[in-house]
Amino acid sequence: xxxxxxxxxxxxxxxxxxxxxxxxxxxxxxxxxxxxxxxxxxxxxxxxxxxxxxxxxxxxxxxxxxxxxxxxxxxxxxxxxxxxxxxxxxxxxxxxxxxxxxxxxxxxxxxxxx
Amino acid sequence: xxxxxxxxxxxxxxxxxxxxxxxxxxxxxxxxxxxxxxxxxxxxxxxxxxxxxxxxxxxxxxxxxxxxxxxxxxxxxxxxxxxxxxxxxxxxxxxxxxxxxxxxxx
Numbered sequence: 491x492x493x494x495x496x497x498x499x500x501x502x503x504x505x506x507x508x509x510x511x512x513x514x515x516x517x518x519x520x521x522x523x524x525x526x527x528x529x530x531x532x533x534x535x536x537x538x539x540x541x542x543x544x545x546x547x548x549x550x551x552x553x554x555x556x557x558x559x560x561x562x563x564x565x566x567x568x569x570x571x572x573x574x575x576x577x578x579x580x581x582x583x584x585x586x587x588x589x590x591x592x593x594x595x596x597x598x599x600x601x602x603x604x
Numbered sequence: 605x606x607x608x609x610x611x612x613x614x615x616x617x618x619x620x621x622x623x624x625x626x627x628x629x630x631x632x633x634x635x636x637x638x639x640x641x642x643x644x645x646x647x648x649x650x651x652x653x654x655x656x657x658x659x660x661x662x663x664x665x666x667x668x669x670x671x672x673x674x675x676x677x678x679x680x681x682x683x684x685x686x687x688x689x690x691x692x693x694x695x696x697x698x699x700x701x702x703x704x705x706x707x708x709x710x
Contacts, residue, residue, distance in 0.1 A: 525700070535640075535648065535691055537700040549698045585647055590638060590695050592659070594647040 492516040492593045494586050499598030506576050506602070512569040512586030512595055520544070520564035525591045526571050528582035528600075538584070539571065554580075576602045606630050606694055610703025617708060621682045625706045627692035629673045636696035639668055639677045643688045651690075652677065682708075 498510040512524070526538040539550045539560040548560050559572040569586050583597040607630040617623050627637065635655035640648040650659050652668035655675055665680040679686055687710055692703040 534705045535642075535693075535702045537693075537702065540698075540700070551699050590653060591693075592638075592650050592653065594649070596647050 492588065494588065494593060494595035496584065496586055496595045496598040499584065499600045501601045501603065502576055503604050504577060504602055507572070507574045508576065508600060510571040510573065510584055510586075510598060510600070512571075514567045514569065514586075514588070517588070519562075519567040522588050523590075524560075524562060524569045525587045526560060526569075527585045527587055527591070527594075528580075529585070529597075530579075530582045533582075536582075541569070573600070576600075578602050605699055606633060606697060606701050608692055608694055608701050608703040610692055610706055612706060613704060614707045614709065616710065617682055618710065619682050619684060623679050623682060623708065625677045625690055625692075627670075627675045627677075627703045629675070629694055629696075632672050633694045633696035635671045636694055637668075637670070637675050638693045638695070639666075640691045640693065641686075641688045642691065648691065 493515045495513045502508050521543055525540045528538050529535050541548050541560045545562050557575045561570045581602045583599050585594050585597045587594045609628045611626050637655045638650050639652040640650050642648040651662050651666050656668045667678045669676050687708050690706045694701055
């Protein structure tokens with residue numbers, strides 16, 4: 491069974507940093523593209539970033555480009571999202587997802603507030 | 605960026621009704637589209653991939669159609685558990701973009 495478990499969310503001040511993790515199991519992690527998608531409270535889904543199976547290709551939404559960095563450790567079956575220079579508008583539930591994307595984690599809440 | 609225009613944004617229906625939700629892409633995305641169901645406080649669940657292929661385990665009352673720029677999700681006979689918010693997603697080109705969502709209410 492595919493499992494994706496996000497962690498690392500929490501309360502951070504504007505301008506601060508946070509690193510999210512997504513632990514994967516139940517499939518060959520190193521064979522799949524992975525994504526981060528976020529959802530602000532009461533709002534719709536917004537794609538944030540993706541990374542190729544081997545980690546060599548990454549891609550970002552304009553709203554996070556230059557501030558967020560996606561990465562992965564295929565030996566540890568873990569996806570990451572390093573978030574710097576956080577803003578109030580980054581407040582959201584962050585989901586990791588596999589593939590096109592098909593399977594999703596349960597999400598982790600990031601709140602940016604002073 | 606490819607814009608995904610989803611309609612309607614909300615829909616009132618009854619158990620047993622047939623409902624259709626539409627997504628229009630601002631340019632040709634072939635069949636690179638998925639449909640997702642999301643219930644409050646839960647992660648999205650994919651129902652349809654490749655515009656018309658039913659995800660394993662999803663009831664056959666859900667169906668998807670279309671290609672190019674016009675896509676539809678149809679629920680043939682609404683069940684109580686289908687009341688949720690539905691989104692389309694194009695993954696033809698970056699940035700991936702979602703439709704604005706359709707809230708299906710009783």
